[in-house]
Amino acid sequence: MDMIRPIYTEVAQCQDCYKCLRNCSVKAIEIEEGHARVMSDLCVICGNCVKVCPVGAKKVRDDIKRARVLLQMKERVVV
Numbered sequence: 001m002d003m004i005r006p007i008y009t010e011v012a013q014c015q016d017c018y019k020c021l022r023n024c025s026v027k028a029i030e031i032e033e034g035h036a037r038v039m040s041d042l043c044v045i046c047g048n049c050v051k052v053c054p055v056g057a058k059k060v061r062d063d064i065k066r067a068r069v070l071l072q073m074k075e076r077v078v079v
Contacts, residue, residue: 007047036049
């Protein structure tokens, strides 16, 4: 999982169909080493690429576990 990008590609699952590339309305997906990669600086996090990926290779980062750990700390936390 990519800890910087909210939407990322599981390279092992990507079958290079490029549906995400064709369906990205802001053109925030590029091909890198044969796989589609979300460019975080252009991505508006609409989730359309996640929705159209037939094999589930596009994923939304899940930070729930990290947020729970932060909330268990005694310090003030804003999530």
